[in-house]
Every structure is written in structure tokens, then in C-alpha cells.
Amino acid sequence: MARIGVLSVSDGRGHVHERNAAFIQSKLDALVSALTRAGHQVVTGAAPLSDNALAVSVPREIAAAGVDVTVFHYPVWSFPHFSVLAADATPGPLVLLASTDPTEPGLVGMLAAGGALDQIGRAHVRLWGAPDDGEVIARIGVLATAAGAVAGLRGATFGRFGGRPMGMNTAVANTDQWMRQFGIDVEEIDQYELVSRAADSAHAAEARQAREWIEAHAAGVHYDGRKLTPELLERQLRSYLAIRDIIAERNLDFSGIKGQPELTERFATMDVTEAFLNDPYDWNGPKPVHVTATEADMDGALTMQLMHRLSGDPVLFADVRHYHADRDIWDLCNSGQHATWYAARSADPKENLRHVNFYPEVFFFPAGGASVQHVAAPGEMTLGRLTRHNGEYRLQLMLGTFENYDEQTTAELVRQSTPEWPHAFARLDVPAETFLSRFGANHIHAVPGDLRPELRAAAELLGIRLEEWTRG
Template identity: 75%
Template sequence: MTRIGVIAISDGRDHVHRRNTGFIRSKVDSFIAALTAAGHDVISGGLVATNTTATAAARSVAAASVDVTVFYYGVWSFPHFTMLAADATTTPLLLVASTDPAEPGLVGMLAAGGALDQIGRRHTRLWGAPDDPALADDVGAHARAAGAVASLRGSTFGRFGGRPMGMNTAVANTDQWMRQFGVDVEEIDQYELVLRAEKADAAEAARGREWLERLATVHYDGAKLTPELLERQIRAYLAVRELAAERHLDFSGIKSQPELTENFATMDVAEALLNDPYDWNGPKTVHVTATESDMDGALTMQLMHRITGTPVLFADVRHHHPDRDVWDLCNSGQHATWFAARSGDPAENLGRVHLYPSVFFFPAGGASVAHFAAPGRMTLARLTRLDGAYRLQLVMGEFECYDDATNTALAARSTPEWPHAFTRLDVEATVFLRGFGANHIHAVPGDRRRELRVAAELLGVRVEEWTR
């Protein structure tokens, strides 16, 4: 739930303010009711008609830890009240005007917005009838984006291992992360995972194995995938959770290759479970975790997760099927099992999941977590860097799922033991391949471009958006 502060700005002349009070209150009350009905927690700062109340109202709203502050204009309003209130809050600002022609609310917003422009205070302007659901939806999108961005500041990324297989796009500058996003990086050697996994609760790991055997289809082969290897992977999951709690990690990345995949086990099961909203003990918090310790991938995922509250897809851009104009987004086990059906019931998701013995890339063995992502409209995005500067690359797409024979045939053309999201992107393949700045991409359900655009603006990141 987002928290939105609302302060109504009035005329500073006593007799005009007295005349307008009822009109302003009717508008702002209707606006607040629409926001509340949309599921937002609204903190009202009241009605401002003097210098002192402007500052006091803004400080009061700021003290409630709102995600975004709305200055509401139902009438002509003295602009310096806006300036004083803006100076008393550090949250993103929305100026919202009533479009009722009976009073000059638009004039008040424009005068206030121009004054803020003159001092360089960034803000966004919106307008409409106070009870218009589209206006409430727009304000909500800004609040979700602002809350997601604010949640990054002061957070910690747990980086297990260093650069994987020479992958430059998986490594970011920690100074730049702190300066631009407010995110610290805790470096943790992968050997710590091995040690913690060896000491993890054996009974708990057995419960996890039995849960997976009951709900998913496990293809033991007696060599690359055995009950013992599956429990080792589950103990690695328990180790990451223990370390995340102990070191207060907000999100993580695991290098895995080649040290763990050649000497311990793949991290596929651990990463899938960490990104899922459940395990054998019931519902749990998603702990965003990127494979190959992909820092910018994890940061993108954390931002998208904070906006949506859902798990976030992590995948390689593996293959384009030109005859279908469909991409195979596929990466070893990294897809959260939630994407198999996107159901709140783990049994429904895991009923579509197969645990296969790991392929030749990973001699240490363990399970790969395979499924076909459920169909639906998706927002796909990735924070990438061009000459050191961050950009948010953004595109809509459609996950498609076919009959069993078609799914199997398409998966067999790449790596059938891995999860697949067959995706029709809203961009020409040549445009995408020439411009996309990484091998990993991320996705969440629905159209979340508006929130991501706002988040990018708040982070000082340029948006590079593709459409057909």
C-alpha cells in the first residue's frame, strides 16, 4: 500500500479564503475519497491559507513518511504557499488541479508550478475531476514509483562471488550505486554459502525436498540429480536466507559459475525459491536474487518488485524464432516457479514444474527448474549503461504458451531442461538486437511502463523505450 500526503492550497486573502473553503473542501474530500477507494493510505495535511500553515502542513505530512506529496489546487492559490510547503518536504511533488471552471484551479497550479520551475524544484503536474478514477490511477502510479525509488536508498545488495565468466554487464561501480541509487554492496565469498549449507538444518532440507517431490515432478537419474543433491541445493537456499537475515541484505546475487556449478551444486533451486513468494513453510517475502551475481539485473528486479509486489523474471535473451517472431527467454533455473501459472497457490505453479538433472555446463549436478511461463501481457525492462551512464531500456511484450507438442519442440531447440518464457516483443527483432545493452532481461505482469518511467526520472536515468 502506498502512502500519499495531500495538502490543499488556498487563497491568502481572508475574505476570499472564507468564501472558497467549502468549495475547496468538497473537491479535496472527493479526491481523497477516490485515492482511498483505490487502496492508498492518504495523509491529509489540511487546508493552507497562510505562510505558517504552509510550512506546518508540509512538515506534518513529511513526518508521516509519505511516498509522494500532493499539492491540490481547487481555486486560485498564492504561489508562495507552494514554495514554502515544497521547501519543508523532500518527497516527490505532484501538483494536482481541479478542472471545474467555476474556480481557477488550473491557474493556481500553473502559477505554483512556474515558481517551482524557477528554483529548479522538480515536480509533476496532473489535472482532472477529483473523483476521476484515471486521475487517482495516475497519482497512484507516481506514488508506487516514488515508494520503490525511496526503498532503494539505504538498502544493501548481497553480492556472493565476483564477476561471472568475464561478464562485464553483471558488474557495476559500487560508488556509482551509492551516489545515484543509495544502495550499498556487501561482498560475500561464495565459500560462505558452502560452509553455511553444510551446517544447515538437515530435517528442514528434507521437508523442502519432500515438498518439491510432492508438488513438482522430480526426474532423479541417480547421478546428476539425487535426493542428496536436491537437499544440498535446498540447504544453499537456507544458507542465503540465513546470511540475508544476519547481514540485513535487501536483495542478492549469486555468481555460481564456475566454482559452485563445478564443485558444489547449481544454485537454480535456491535462486528460484528465493524469488518465489512461498516455500514449504507457506507464504514468505520475496528475496530478489539474480543469477551470475548480475548487479544491474538485481537492481532492475528490485525496482520492479518494489513497484509491483510480485516476483520478477530473470532470463537470458536466448533465441529469436523468426517464423513466429517470438523470443525464447530462457536461463538456467532462474525463473521463479510462480511464473509457471502466476497463481497464489504454490501447488498450481509447482504442478507445472519439472526438476531435471543439470546439463553438461554444470558437472557438480543438482536440479534445473523447468517450466513454461504462463501467458499474459508483460512489461520487460533492464537498467543498462551506455558510456557509464545508466538508461532504462523498456518494452512491452506478450508471454505466449502453446500446446504441449509445440512448447516441447520450441524448448528442444535450445535447452529443454531450463525454464522458458516464449515472448512476443513490441519491437522489431533487429532494433532490439542492435540496441539492447545486456544478455539478461526482466519482466513483471501487466503494463508498468508508467511507474517505471517515473522511477527512472526520479533516479536521474534516461528512458529508452521501444514500440512497434
């Protein structure tokens, strides 16, 4: 959950503030209690802002505590210039919250402060209601979660293994723009580094252990003696171990691997590597998700990292492969990293892996290796992507559901595209004509649940245009 700063703003007249102090404290206590019950960590001001000095010192203390968002709380009439001073001392996202208790003019105080902040161009969100109002608490939580995710992007490093894949312009972003707009640095890493390290015999024992773990728990490992052999699967696993080492050495926060065509034609595909990097576990047990985009898709990785920071879950990466118009469903299918977690979305890797098959790679990839095949488990999903239009970022966003079908129907559907690859059958809350006419990439990303409120807030904090689609 989020880390939220809360300070109360009061009247600058000493005798009025003294008269209101107990009332302010009672409302503050109720607000803090409600936020804490919702799972947030709350940092409160040492005292209400009742003079110019406190209007600077108290907010600075809250800002120094590293909060995700600061709430200016207005239970009573308050001097507006206290809020202006406090806003200058708290550079992060700001919420003005007015008490609607009619015995005191809290709404008046918020409106006066909000107008003053408007005049100086200080962005803020205005809320009003009882301090324990569930809707108010939820909206503060959404903004704080979004603010924490956005702040977490700044100072991050993206590891870009290889360059532009197969002429795919949408996979390449301007590194200057990333630093300016998101605070993210890009570390360029040649794919030879991966190949060289994967050949290191130091990883041989663990790669063998990993192969045996997969063989023991997967639905099947379908060796064919040519495109998929135990040796090729171990090569893919050594690639995972090599990238894991590079991530630790270079302090990478998220990554992308070009793969095509060099690795897929002369070494091995990165499907297994990417799947387990995105998973919250491997054969050693639970581990942090390391968001990794196939085809070194920078904007795809950025979307995934934002969604992951908002939800804590692995994020799906897929091509928009096919639209089944007769069923109004989309086949989201890509040879890259559908994390195995999506097979059942279980905390138990064995439960997920029993739905996962490792098939020999198809003709696209002569170097061979295993593709990580499964059908994503059903449920409500938020889908979207950060895309660019004329050099400016936009967030294209929609809600949908993943669906599962009977065995015969599933087999018929997967056979129509590439059965050896992972599939997610999605019903999107957007007309096909709208989606196909306007979506700005071939890759799409998804995360469980309805994350649209948090993503809307994140887009606003990032200064990114929101393009949200529904059937309405």
C-alpha cells in the same frame, strides 16, 4: 497501495480565504474520497495554506508522515509563494493538481505556482481535472507507487555472493555509483560462506523435508544417479537454507549469487536455491520474495528489485537465448532462477509445481544438481532492464506477451535450445533488429501486466534516461 499527502493552497487575503473555505473543503473531501476508494492511504494537511506560517508548518507535518508523494491541491486562486515555501518543506515527489471547476480560478493558481517552482528548479508534475476524475486519480497513483518503490531502494543492502562471473562486465556495477544514485549499499560475501554453511548438519532435517515436498508436488524429479541424486538435491536445498540464514543475519534486501564456475564445477548449481528465494512460498508456506539474481548480476538484481517493489510479484530473470524468426517469438531461457511461480502464476504452490520438472544439470555444470524446468504461463508482460551506456544508467523498456502452445510445438521449441532449463516464449512489442542492435545485456527481466507507466515515472524520479521500444 501508496501513501499520499494532500494539502490545499488558498488565497492569502483573510476575507477571501474565509469566503472560499467551504468550497476548498468540498473539493478536498471529494479528492480524498476518490484516492481512498482507489486503495491509497491519504494524509491531509491540518488546514489550507493561507499564510506564510501555515505554508511551512503544514507541509512539514505531511513530510514527517512519510508520504510517497505530496499533492498540492488548487481549487481556487492561491498565492504562489505559499507553494514555493511548501515545496521547500516537502523534499519528496510533488504533484500540482488544479480543479477545473470554472466558478473559481484553480488553473490560474496552479500555473502561477508551477511557474514559480520552475524558476527555482523544483521538479513537479502538473495535473488538472475534477477531484474524482478517474484518470487523474490513476495518474497520481502511478506516480505515488513509483515514488514509493524508488524511495524503498534507498537504504537497502544488496548481498553479492562472489564476484564477476565468467568475465561478464554487464553483471558488475560501481558500488559508489549505486550509493550515490540509488542509496544502495553492497555487502560482499564470499561463496565459501555459502558452501561452509550448507555443510552444516543443522539443516539436514529441513532439507530432507523440502526434498520430499518437491517429490510429492512437482511434475517430476528425474534422478539419474549421477548428475542428480537425492543427496545433490538436498545439497542445493541446504544452500537455500544457508543463504536464508545469511540474509536474516546481515539484513540483506536483495541478492545475487555468482555460481559459475566455482560452485557449478565443484559444489552444485544454485538453480533450486535461486528459484525458491524468488518464489513467494516454500515448503513452509507463504514467505516474502527475496529478489536474487543468478551470476551475481547487479544491474539485473536492481531491475528486478525495482519491478518487484512496483508490482509485488516475483520477477523473471532470463537469458535472451534465441529468436525464432519464423514465429517472431523469443525463447527467454536460463539455467538460473525462473521462480516456480511463473509456471502457472498461482498463489497455490502445488498448482505451480505440478508444471515443474527437476532435471539433472547439463554438461556445462559438472558438479550437478537439479535444474528447475517449466514453461512460463501465458499473459501480458512488461519486460526490460536497467543497462549502462558510457557509465550512465538507462531503462530499456518494452511490452510483450508470454505464449503457450500445444504439447508437440512446445516440445519442438524447447528441444532447439536446452530442454532441461526453464523457458518463457515471448512475443515482444519491438522489432528484432531494434532489440538485438540496442539491448545492453544478455539478461532480461519481466513482470506480469503493463507496468510501463510506473517504470516511466520511476525512471524520471531516478534521473535515468528512458529508452522505450514499440513497433510503431
